[in-house]
Every structure is written in C-alpha cells, then in structure tokens.
Amino acid sequence: MIANHLGKHPRRAFPDDLKDRIRQSAHGWTTVSENSRIMEHRLAVVVSGLFGCFLLSLVAWACPTNAVAHSVTFDFTGTFGAADPHSLGGIVIVPIASHPPYPASTISGSFTFDADMTDSHVSGTVGQYNRTIESLSFSVTKPITGDAYQFGFDPSGSSGRPAQNSIVVNANGAAVNQSYVLSASVQNVVPAGPIVDGDNYFARQFFISLLKPSSSVFATDALPETPPGLSPFSLYSSLTNLNGQFRLVFSSTHGDHTLIGNLTSLTLATVPIPAAVYLFGTGIICLVAMARRRLTQVS
Numbered sequence: 001m002i003a004n005h006l007g008k009h010p011r012r013a014f015p016d017d018l019k020d021r022i023r024q025s026a027h028g029w030t031t032v033s034e035n036s037r038i039m040e041h042r043l044a045v046v047v048s049g050l051f052g053c054f055l056l057s058l059v060a061w062a063c064p065t066n067a068v069a070h071s072v073t074f075d076f077t078g079t080f081g082a083a084d085p086h087s088l089g090g091i092v093i094v095p096i097a098s099h100p101p102y103p104a105s106t107i108s109g110s111f112t113f114d115a116d117m118t119d120s121h122v123s124g125t126v127g128q129y130n131r132t133i134e135s136l137s138f139s140v141t142k143p144i145t146g147d148a149y150q151f152g153f154d155p156s157g158s159s160g161r162p163a164q165n166s167i168v169v170n171a172n173g174a175a176v177n178q179s180y181v182l183s184a185s186v187q188n189v190v191p192a193g194p195i196v197d198g199d200n201y202f203a204r205q206f207f208i209s210l211l212k213p214s215s216s217v218f219a220t221d222a223l224p225e226t227p228p229g230l231s232p233f234s235l236y237s238s239l240t241n242l243n244g245q246f247r248l249v250f251s252s253t254h255g256d257h258t259l260i261g262n263l264t265s266l267t268l269a270t271v272p273i274p275a276a277v278y279l280f281g282t283g284i285i286c287l288v289a290m291a292r293r294r295l296t297q298v299s
Helices: 002-008 016-062 275-298
Strands: 071-084 106-114 126-130 133-141 148-153 165-170 179-190 200-211 246-252 255-268
Touching: 071 133, 133 165, 133 179, 200 255
Parallel strands: none
Antiparallel strands: 071 106, 071 255, 106 133, 126 165, 133 148, 148 179, 165 179, 179 200, 200 246, 246 255
C-alpha cells in the first residue's frame, strides 16, 4: 500500500526560483572566496615590495657609496696635568688639596672625519690625511666655579695662523715610532670673546698625539675607522713625553700658552638610525594593518 501510494505521488521537484537562489548563493560564496585569495595575493605583493624598499634604505644608510663622504666620529675624554708656561682662566692642571678639594680640569668632546680621504703621503708607512676633519667640539671644566669653557673647530684658521686640519698615521715597523696625531685649528665658543686672566687668551690649536706605543698598534698607515686603544701609548712626562696625549694651545700678547693632558677614553661614537627610517618602517606597519583590516571586512 505504501509503495503504491508513493508511486502514485512522485517526489516533488524544487521550484525553479529556489534552485536559482541556491545557485546564486553558492556562486556568491565562491566569488567571495576568490576575491579573498586575490586580495591576499595583492597584500603579499605590496608588503614584499615595501619590505624590500625598507631593506634597501637600511643598506643605503649603513653602506654609503664612495661618492658621499664616509663620516666617522670619535668621542674623547681626558684630564689636564701640565701647562707651559702656566695655567689660565680657572683651568686646574694639578688637583688642589683645599676644603673642599678641587680635581684637575677635564676635557670631553668629539671629532668627525672623512674616512675616505686620500692619503697625500706616498711612503707606505706614513699616512697623511689633510682636510679630513669635518667637525670638532669640546668643553673644558672649571672645577672651582663649576662651569665650563666651550671650544669649536675653526677650519678657516681665522686667527691668521695657517689652518690646521689633518690626521697623520705612522705605521713604522718599529713600534716605538708609531703614532696617531690629529691637528686642528680651534676657537673660543663660550665665551665668544677671549678668556680674560691678566691677559686676553684665544684658543688657537688642538692636538691629539698618541706617541711611542709599547707595542705595535698599526699594521698599515690607513686611516683607522675604529679608535686605537690608549693603553700602549706614552703618557705625559716632563722627561720622555712633553706633548702628553692632547694639547690645547692659546695665544696672548705674551706668546703661546699650552695646556697638556692625557686621554682617559677614545671611543667610536654610536650613530643613531635616521628618523626617516623609523617613519618609513612605521608607515609600512600601518599600511599592512589597514590592508588586513579591509581584507577581514570583505571576508
């Protein structure tokens, strides 16, 4: 009976409009899925391209071409220990055992040079790098008053003396003859005028002289891009090294006055990543976040 009943009433077919809606729905899901894959692919291409640009910008910053000056900066600190003929302007060269005691004056600063400068000397053991210094600035403390003098580079030699701007590297085979000497013209910055101490004193020249090392320091006369260690080099001595490791020369109406000391540090300055690189990287992150958000909304 049941079989006959089913036979008399065959299974009803879906209405044509319902079939169309089902097909459209399935096609819609397929289209959304395809669009998602397309957008994911495009997003991957965009992110890869931006990341590649970011890497190229980092490489360009870290590895400049020879067409652009390759600047290197050394930081230095030191302590004064002698003067010829005498000290001046509150600069203490020998600690004062008073109450309170005053330590010797200290110096701190930095200089930047072009590491790609050509050697003007052809000896093979002595490198002469003229006009390699790009900038120089330093301060000298006055322990009694607590403030400091400021000095800066004077590339034009405005004092009327020949301008000093060079670094000389001596890589002589005999270690005791090796040396690293920086020579620069300088000027008063603070105060802008002369240092007044019974006479008017103007800063004229500054030298860093690393001399007479106890062991070999330089394998070649190439301009070093990392500072040499200080420990092998001779310290100030009234008998063996009157130059000390740095000298600051002043002029006055009574002639030159030289303040002498030893360095306590000579280090490679850390170069911060340019702000443009940070901004570029932040932009990439924002673009990726926006693209992913849009992709999620579409999906």
